Amino acid sequence: MMSLNGFNGTSLSEKRKMMVDTQIVARGVKDPRVIKAMLEVPRHLFVPTEYIDQAYEDYPLPIGYGQTISQPYMVAVMTELLELDETHRVLEIGTGSGYQTAILATIAREVYTVERVPELSERAKRILEKLGFDNVKFKVGDGSLGWPEYSPYDRIVVTAAAPEIPEPLKDQLKDEGIIVIPIGGRYGQVLVKGIKKDSRIVTQELFPCAFVPLKGEYGF
Ligand code: SAM
Numbered sequence: 351m352m353s354l355n356g357f358n359g360t361s362l363s364e365k366r367k368m369m370v371d372t373q374i375v376a377r378g379v380k381d382p383r384v385i386k387a388m389l390e391v392p393r394h395l396f397v398p399t400e401y402i403d404q405a406y407e408d409y410p411l412p413i414g415y416g417q418t419i420s421q422p423y424m425v426a427v428m429t430e431l432l433e434l435d436e437t438h439r440v441l442e443i444g445t446g447s448g449y450q451t452a453i454l455a456t457i458a459r460e461v462y463t464v465e466r467v468p469e470l471s472e473r474a475k476r477i478l479e480k481l482g483f484d485n486v487k488f489k490v491g492d493g494s495l496g497w498p499e500y501s502p503y504d505r506i507v508v509t510a511a512a513p514e515i516p517e518p519l520k521d522q523l524k525d526e527g528i529i530v531i532p533i534g535g536r537y538g539q540v541l542v543k544g545i546k547k548d549s550r551i552v553t554q555e556l557f558p559c560a561f562v563p564l565k566g567e568y569g570f
Contacts, residue, residue, distance in 0.1 A: 362392070362394050362402075362405070362406070365405075365406040366388075366389060366392070366393065366406055367389065368406065369388070369393075369406040369407075369408075369422055370385060370388050370389050373408050373422055373423050373426075374388055374422065374423060374426045377423060379423075379426045379427060379430050380430070381429075381430045381433075383434065383435070383457045384426050384429045384430045384434075384453070384457070385426075386456075387429070387452075387453045387456035387457055388422065388425075388426055388453065390456060391449065391452045391453055391456060391481075392481075393405045393406060393419075393422065393449055394406070395477055395481070396413075396419055396447040396448055396449040396452070396474075396477060397411050397413065397419055397447065398411075398412070398413060398414065406422070408421065408422070408423065409421050410424075413446060413447045413470065414469070414470070415467045415469065415470060416562070417446055417467065417470060417562055418446070418562060419446055419447040419449050420446070420449075420450060420509060420561075424559065425449065425450045425453055426453075427541075428450070428507055428509070428530050428541070429450070429453055429454060429457070429507075431528070431530045431541075431543050431556070432454075432505045432507060432528055432530055433505075433528060434454065434457045434458050434505060435457070435458070436457065436458065436459055437459055437504070438457075438458040438459055438504040438505050439458070439459055439460045439461075439462070439500070439503050439504050439505075440454050440458045440460070440461045440462070440503060440504065440505045440506070440507065441461075441462045441463075441464075441496060441497055441500075441501070441503040441505070441506045441507075441519075441522065442454060442461055442462070442463040442464070442506075442507050442508075442509065443463075443464050443493035443494070443496070443506070443507070443508040443509065443510065443519070443564070444464075444465060444493060444508060444509035444510040444564070445463040445464065445465035445470060445471050445474045445488065446465065446470060446474070446509060447470070447473075447474060447477075448463075448473070448474025448475070448477050448478055450507070450509060451463045451474060451478060451486055452477075452478055452481065452483065454507070455478070455483050455485050455486050458485075458505070459485065460485050460486075460487070461485060461486045461487070462486075462487045462489070462497050462500050462503070463486060463487070463488055463489070464489045464490075464491055464492075464493035464496075464497055465488070465489075465490060465493070466490070466491065466492060466493065466565060466566065467490075468490045471488050471489075471490045474488065475488045487500070492565075492566035492567055492569075493508070493564070493566065494512070494516045494518070494519075494564055494565075494566035494567050494568035494569045495516070495518050495566065495567060495568065496516070496518040496519050496521075496522040497522070498518070498522060501521070501522035502522055502523060502524040502527070503522055503523060503524060503527060504524055504527050504528075505527060505528050505529070505530075506519050506522065506523050506527070506528075506529040506530075506531075507529070507530045507531070508529070508530070508531035508532070508564060509561065510532070510561050510562050510563060510564035510565075510569070511532040511533070511534060511535075511536070511539045511560075511561040511562065511563050511564055511570075512531060512532070512533055512563075512564040512568065512569050512570075513533070513534075513535075513569070513570065514533060515529065515531055515533065515542070515544060515551060515553075516564075516567075516568030516569070517568065518568065519531075519568075520546070520551050523544075523546045523551070524546065525546050525547070525548070525549065526545070526546060526547070527545070527546050528543065528544070528545055528546075529543070529544040529546075529551065530542070530543050530544075531544070532559050532561045536563050536570055537560065538558065538559075538560055539558070539559055539560065539561060540555045540556065540557065540558055540559065541555075541556040541557055541558075541559045542554070542555055542556065543556060
C-alpha cells in the first residue's frame with residue numbers, strides 16, 4: 351500500500367493544503383469551487399511513482415511519452431477561467447495524467463476528455479475510476495478535431511499549445527460558452543480565453559505560458 355507520508359515526514363494531504371495556500375490562493379485564485387477541488391483531488395496519484403515526493407511542488411512533471419502533468423497553478427487558473435459550475439458539460443483536449451480531468455469533473459456535470467496517446471488515456475481512466483468518478487468519458491484520438499458526437503459543450507479547455515483556435519472546437523462550443531487554450535508557437539504561447547458570442551469567438555490574451563504542442567490536423 352502506498353505510504354501517505356511524504357519523504358520529509360509531512361503528510362501528502364498537508365502538502366496538498368500547503369500547495370493550495372502558497373501556490374494557488376496566494377497567487378490570486380479565488381473561485382471557491384476550484385480551491386475546494388484542488389484540496390480534494392489527490393494529485394500524487396496522477397504522477398509516476400518516482401515523482402510522488404514532488405507531486406505538490408510548483409512545476410510540471412514528466413508523465414512519460416514526452417508529456418507532462420501541468421503545474422498545479424496552471425491547472426487552477428485554467429479551471430477558474432472556465433467559470434465552471436455543476437450544470438456544465440466540458441470538453442477537455444489533452445487528458446495527459448487525468449489530473450485536470452479530475453479537477454474539472456469534481457466541479458462540472460460531465461467531462462469529455464480526448465487524448466492522442468492511448469497509454470495515457472488508459473492510465474487516466476483507471477485512476478479516475480478508482481477514485482469513483484462516474485461523470486467522465488474518455489476518447490483516444492486527435493482532439494484538435496474535438497468530439498462532435500457530444501457537442502455542443504458549455505466549456506472547452508485545451509491543455510496543449512495550438513497555433514490558433516482549431517475550427518472544430520469553435521463549432522463545438524455553445525453560444526455564450528467559454529474556451530481556454532494556449533495559443534502561439536511550439537516553444538512559447540499566450541493563454542487565451544475566448545467567449546462565443548453570436549457564433550463568433552471573442553478572445554482575450556492573458557499571460558505567457560509554455561505547453562507541449564497540440565498535434566494533429568489543427569495542431570502542429
Ligand atoms: N492537464 C494535463 C494533466 O494535468 O496531466 C496535462 C496535459 S499535457 C500538458 C498535454 C496533453 O495533450 C498530452 O498528454 C498530449 O499527449 C496531449 N495531446 C497533444 N496533442 C493532442 C491531440 N491532438 N489530441 C489529444 N491530445 C493531445
